[in-house]
Amino acid sequence: MKLEVRYDNTVQTIDLDAEATEQLWVSLSLEGEGLTQAQREKMIQDEWNEKYNKPEYDNWHKFDRHRGYSKAQPGKDDSEDDVDTSEPLMSEVADDRIFRRDEIERDRRESHEAVCEWVRKVLAKKPNWADAFIAVRMDGVSVNDHAANIGVSDASIVSKWLARAEKKLKENYQNRQI
Secondary structure, eight states: OEEEEEETTEEEEEEOOHHHHHHHHHHTTOOOSSOOHHHHHHHHHHHHHHHTSOHHHHHHHHHHTTTTOOSSOTTTTSSOTTSOOOOOOGGGSSOGGGGGHHHHHHHHHHHHHHHHHHHHHHTTTOHHHHHHHIIIIITOOOHHHHHHHHTOSOHHHHHHHHHHHHHHHHHHHTTOOO
């Protein structure tokens, strides 16, 4: 019998003798009386395809083939040897930002604070304009919500502050210190 086996992305053919074919018939738990040899081989191949030659396995293997096989050595950190606490190394992952999450967040926060400081410096004489610009344009608060937060009854006042602040900031943007 010739058994077709899917291995990686190719199909390989294995020649089985009569004894191996009979063992495969028993191991796959197939039943049938009075079948011809061709029918038995077809049933074996169909059952083999159903159990092992499925594309779902290939999809699972494609996504999970690297899980649990880190280059990091388990037990090398003086912990119990029978518990695998290893994590993948930075060179093993496609996107290393997960390892630098705190650094990235700190850089983002520092740059936000630096821009806020520059806005407050440029608009030092008009702190209401600076607060409105930071809240609405940088932090994403709506104009109506910011007006309600600071106790202004008309949101158009805050809109005018924003327009004036933007104009002042555009003028000073070219003169900023880098």
